[in-house]
Amino acid sequence: MALLEVSGLSVSYGRVAALNDVSLTVREGEIVTVLGANGAGKSTLLRAILGAVPAKAGGVTFAGEDVSREPPHARIARGLCLVPEGRRILISLSVEENLLLGAHMRRDTEAVRREMDAIYGRFPNLAERRKMLASCLSGGEQQMLAIGRAMMARPRLMMLDEPSLGLSPLFVSKLFALIRELNAEGLSVLLVEQNTTKALAVAHGATVLELGRVIMAGDPKALAADPRLQEAYLGEGAAAPAPY
Amino acid sequence: MLLQQLVNGLMLGAIYMLVAVAFTIAIGVLNFLNFSLPGLFMLGGMLAFGMMKLGWPWFLAFAGALFVAALVSLIVERFAYRPMQGSDPEVPLVSSLGFLVLLENLMLIRYGSDQQPFPALMPDMNLRIGEVVIGIAQLVSLGISVALVAWLSWFLAATNAGRRIRTVAESRETALLMGIDIRSLVPALFVASALLAALGGILFAVNYQQVSPFMGEGIGFKGVAAMIVGGMGSIWGAVVGGLLIGLAEVLSISMLGADVVNITVYGLLLLILIVRPQGLMGRPATREKL
């Protein structure tokens, strides 16, 4: 069953068209990756799916409901959530408060506690620093916190915007292992990545954007072998996918 | 009599504190130096006076004054703050000043420009401790102000709504992505700061038994000063700043005379800001950093 259905989505910032007639589908239990060079419109796509930027045309259906006219908080309440580009950890809040912020719309306090403990179990570094300001975390820990915060919303679909950006190779491997793990536990994932090799290796489906348009879509293994994928990154000067 | 002056200073400081907390919410979360707040302070005192003059019992008059202040604050949000989003921060500041002048003149037309005597609610009930005399009304006001601010601080620290407010204060963009409904949060904050300011005005009227259409101005400036001394955006900073300025004012009146009171108060402000530019309890700016 299709969990997320994006059809013909177009977004403009003023006169600049950032997305043009983009469609994609994420089925329940899938990892779908969106690839493309810098400025291709990947972040815009995720923000439009969340409702944080208005769509000029097209629609978003989530779990069978048309959510195109709903604000972000309503879509998040339905089980959609975003781990934003640059993590956007709140540095004036403690680690624990950042996690609780992820659950700010939930009223089932006891389940929230239990899930927070489970997140601490998964990320012991966060547990040790739970009372400290989130600004004291390393980049990798901040990414774990951003994902933990998103999990606290109890999402059905988690969108991640370049989560591996700026992380050490060790943390990148941990991150992709975590994405696999969460997916195995039933979470559907829409993953925007610059690290095409790793992203295509975990994904069940892939879409490539160039200048706001879908130029390729389909099976990740076929895409990984397609020379046009590397061309899509030429504009950025990164002829080959990232090495790790 | 020093002890008596300290007590009086704390009472006055508690009123500055309420105004300072109202300002600090507006600047800390909404990034808006809301100059209609002194007008709402005045509205609290004047409308409580006006409704009691109509024969309303005091609690209805107080509730009515708070209600109207909250409504007016929603109008300020709608017409001074919301349309100016995305433009320079000075624009809503100036239009909120316009609201201050408007409110003052409306009250002036209705009640005249003179000071009006506010009826004593608890006539001649005083507590005597040694030589120190504490009015019951003063004590109750101090208790209400401190309890309210302590509750507010707990609310911000320990509830989901409090974390939402602090998230908006740090970054609106992040707040939007976290599913915080900023459109409904902002008016709620306007109501909260209006209630604090108007309550300050009511307590001022009860304690000093006088009201006038211009009672908000001097106190508004001292409330801003208290907020800055304490550290903008910090609730406990506003508390410390408010009490400090109240004490400085009362002590300098009794020891140096009423003529120099503004020199001492604003001199103190200047001195503290030279030594600690971020205020006593303020953190250096952290907004919109990732």
Ligand SMILES: Nc1ncnc2c1ncn2[C@@H]1O[C@H](COP(=O)(O)OP(=O)(O)O)[C@@H](O)[C@H]1O
């Ligand atoms: N807030 C904005 N205002 C104006 N233009 C923007 C804004 N955000 C992104 N853009 C433009 O939209 C295009 C797509 O950006 P983005 O979605 O961030 O791409 P990506 O995430 O793939 O790097 C770019 O040309 C970018 O300059």
Ligand SMILES: [Mg+2]
């Ligand atoms: Mg991006």
